[in-house]
Amino acid sequence: MTMQALVPVFAALGDETRWSILAALGEGDASASALAGRLPVSRQAIAKHLAVLQEVGLVEPVRVGREVRYRVVGSELSATAHRLDAIGAEWDRRLAAIKEIAEGL
Amino acid sequence: MTMQALVPVFAALGDETRWSILAALGEGDASASALAGRLPVSRQAIAKHLAVLQEVGLVEPVRVGREVRYRVVGSELSATAHRLDAIGAEWDRRLAAIKEIAEGL
DNA sequence: GTTACCTGCAACTTGATGGTTGCAGACTCT
DNA sequence: AGAGTCTGCAACCATCAAGTTGCAGGTAAC
Numbered sequence: 001m002t003m004q005a006l007v008p009v010f011a012a013l014g015d016e017t018r019w020s021i022l023a024a025l026g027e028g029d030a031s032a033s034a035l036a037g038r039l040p041v042s043r044q045a046i047a048k049h050l051a052v053l054q055e056v057g058l059v060e061p062v063r064v065g066r067e068v069r070y071r072v073v074g075s076e077l078s079a080t081a082h083r084l085d086a087i088g089a090e091w092d093r094r095l096a097a098i099k100e101i102a103e104g105l
Numbered sequence: 106m107t108m109q110a111l112v113p114v115f116a117a118l119g120d121e122t123r124w125s126i127l128a129a130l131g132e133g134d135a136s137a138s139a140l141a142g143r144l145p146v147s148r149q150a151i152a153k154h155l156a157v158l159q160e161v162g163l164v165e166p167v168r169v170g171r172e173v174r175y176r177v178v179g180s181e182l183s184a185t186a187h188r189l190d191a192i193g194a195e196w197d198r199r200l201a202a203i204k205e206i207a208e209g210l
Numbered sequence: 211g212t213t214a215c216c217t218g219c220a221a222c223t224t225g226a227t228g229g230t231t232g233c234a235g236a237c238t239c240t
Numbered sequence: 241a242g243a244g245t246c247t248g249c250a251a252c253c254a255t256c257a258a259g260t261t262g263c264a265g266g267t268a269a270c
Contacts, residue, residue, distance in 0.1 A: 007121055013189075014116030017228080026199060033246060045229055047248080052227095066237045066246055074196030081193055084118075085186035091179030094131060122258080138216060150259050152218080157257095171216060171267045213270080223260075230253075237246080 009056045009080050017041060018049050022058070022072055029062060029069040114161045114185050122146060123154050127163070127177055134167060134174040 012018060017039075024030065024038055032050060036043035050070055053059040057076045062069045117123060122144075129135065129143055137155055141148035155175055158164040162181045167174045 010115045011119030014119040072196050074193050077193030081186050081190035088179050088182030088186055091177050
């Protein structure tokens with residue numbers, strides 16, 4: 001159970017560049033330098049984004065020799081999705097209850 | 106089908122104050138002024154947040170006399186959750202494939 | 211018609227964030 | 241040992257976002 005603080009996870013997912021990084025990592029684990037070769041931003045910018053992603057558990061570092069590769073943690077994505085879905089369902093339930101009252105049932 | 110641009114939705118959900126507003130709206134529809142009475146921020150700040158939430162379809166305005174009440178759109182939350190879940194599942198699938206290759210199966 | 215209240219617009223402050231460049235340190239490999 | 245390359249740290253810039261205050265415009269109610 002990761003149980004990250006939800007809101008920071010969304011904040012991390014609310015940036016296009018970070019999604020580009022996640023998408024690139026989907027092709028296989030890669031280091032900040034390798035990613036900088038594929039994306040139109042500097043290595044340091046990518047390093048910062050990776051730090052943010054790691055902070056909320058969306059990505060994890062793996063040392064391979066002298067480089068640090070990053071891997072997407074798909075389960076964190078799924079966990080976040082499920083928590084969000086539960087919240088959405090809760091709201092739907094409440095709305096349905098209100099609707100019933102409004103319709104005099 | 107709302108089909109909002111995903112990333113902006115996450116950006117909208119990546120703010121604590123916005124969650125406070127959503128939570129308060131969960132108690133029942135309310136206007137910006139009413140929310141300002143319950144939350145520790147100014148009405149205008151809340152109005153801006155509501156604009157952001159409306160922009161991505163998480164909330165919708167309802168005129169009631171001279172005031173504008175807002176209602177949470179739970180379905181948008183659920184839709185976002187399902188899309189995120191699909192992405193997470195896709196990553197898990199890929200990781201599983203990579204793992205199989207790595208284990209020489 | 212006034213009074214009162216609620217919304218909407220504008221200007222401004224401030225802190226966070228996305229981005230850059232430059233440099234120092236560490237590790238590999240020949 | 242030396243060359244090359246990868247990481248990490250720091251300073252810095254610019255833009256955006258969250259928040260504020262103040263004011264003008266409607267709309268409801270008495």
